[in-house]
Amino acid sequence: MKINYTTKNQRLNVEIDSDSAKDAFKKLSEFQEVFDESNCGQCNNDDLQFIVRTVEGNDYYELRCKSCGAKLAFGQHKSGGTLFPKRKLANGEFDKENKGWHKWNNGN
Ligand SMILES: [Zn+2]
Incomplete structure (x- = not known):
């Protein structure tokens, strides 16, 4: 089907x-x-950009908010080529407030 x-x-x-x-x-x-993913978890803007960064041979998949610059990072499953959004906080709990959207200070 x-x-x-x-x-x-x-x-x-x-x-x-x-x-x-x-x-x-x-x-x-x-x-x-x-x-x-329709909206930024920080500012709720809907102008999002798909980004793949390659650092030292590894690809990093991210969504970036064009309004506030926040990013949602995606993890990669070990097999199958599938991705998953990283929505947990450093303490392992689900990020209820921003749903995994972060602002980084180091400019990348
Ligand atoms: Zn935003």
């Missing part, structure tokens, strides 16, 4: 081809987790 999914902010559209409900569920969840 084919599913057409459009993100909440209407900017991205994906066609998901799946062979079962479970497969479709999994693919939609992977897509939503990365691409359905």
